[in-house]
């Protein structure tokens with residue numbers, strides 16, 4: 001008899017997980033909130049249950065309703081996906097108590113990885129970490145930072161997803177930054193614990209994908225992912241291999257990642273994140289779940305990471321050994337968000353046309369269709385475009401072709417941003433850091449010049465439109481409201497001809 005799994009998430013990741021489940025003869029079941037009654041993920045699950053609510057706190061974060069759904073749908077396993085309850089030790093523990101197999105690490109491991117302070121303490125035994133301390137209140141923070149020196153970054157000790165992060169460059173900025181970091185942490189994670197870390201100027205973010213079967217002491221890595229292109233400390237473009245690493249550096253970072261995960265006694269799939277600057281790696285944190293950007297690793301290694309997660313969780317172990325992992329080619333992922341491509345302000349709305357690109361080596365993970373209204377309650381990520389090719393140069397070219405033929409109309413998206421970014425000389429040369437977007441300064445290629453034209457024209461117009469509602473003044477914004485308008489890409493031409 002085949003097994004049933006509840007995929008306790010929404011959107012593209014449910015569809016992606018369901019695909020592997022079907023291959024393994026595991027029946028995918030799903031949940032959906034009231035706001036997600038029209039979500040495509042429902043169609044990809046054999047059985048589904050409405051758990052009500054709209055906000056995450058009323059729906060995908062409700063452990064009671066999710067456990068209830070798992071029981072009613074007779075599921076033996078729960079896959080949490082990413083976000084929501086995926087790194088919640090209580091959820092993992094309750095699943096276990098209720099006799100459900102949680103696809104992810106144990107509560108014990110998640111308690112360590114979910115606490116940046118504890119994870120750093122353990123990781124520091126085997127890896128450099130950026131200097132940092134937990135702070136109890138503002139005056140304590142002041143004293144500690146005085147001895148460390150500015151700039152520093154405040155973080156939610158039990159947080160993630162870029163929330164609670166505040167860069168503080170002088171003592172004058174501390175009061176506001178401390179209060180807003182603490183408040184955001186309280187609202188987002190129910191914990192007001194703050195910790196302060198030395199802020200490294202312009203580092204790179206490089207992470208290592210790990211698979212671990214703690215029971216059999218088999219732990220391997222699937223190489224690194226370069227995730228430096230970020231806005232608001234959240235990733236927008238990822239690539240593998242990292243253009244910044246020599247093979248000696250790659251050996252060092254992957255060995256460190258394995259040492260850290262071994263120290264934590266990690267199990268299942270997880271990621272070790274590092275900051276990289278001046279040839280040195282600094283441990284940042286462990287993400288105890290499948291990552292949004294996992295497809296690029298799958299693209300170059302051929303390993304189905306979700307399949308490995310299920311195998312480990314089901315007690316069938318990790319059949320792969322390190323020498324089985326042979327990386328080939330170069331992969332890039334662009335996160336397509338329903339956001340203004342310059343300000344990155346979320347713009348949920350109804351999709352009028354949806355035509356994804358088609359080419360060998362192109363993968364699109366999404367839950368979109370023409371007529372779908374993106375709910376305003378959740379993350380703005382709507383699709384992931386992944387391109388793989390023999391080398392980095394071909395991979396960038398394929399990504400640019402795919403982005404240019406990708407039609408999503410009715411809403412603005414980050415597609416124009418990606419076209420500009422991939423044409424940027426710094427990206428092409430692989431020499432970039434986390435300030436890439438802030439410094440966005442467009443370049444020499446034709447697409448770049450056109451994109452630059454848009455970038456120079458848009459901000460003023462968007463401001464104007466938003467304040468006066470004279471939508472027709474701007475072609476790009478108009479395409480959001482009018483199906484007959486050209487897609488934002490076509491406005492490249494429009495601006496040029498004009």
Ligand code: ADP
Nearest residue numbers: 130159160161162163197198199200205233434
């Ligand atoms: P979260 O868990 O909220 O995602 P992280 O600790 O992973 O936060 O950091 C997110 C991003 O913030 C990093 O990728 C990096 O760009 C930036 N960052 C975090 N810590 C530092 C630091 N000490 N110095 C410089 N940048 C940092």
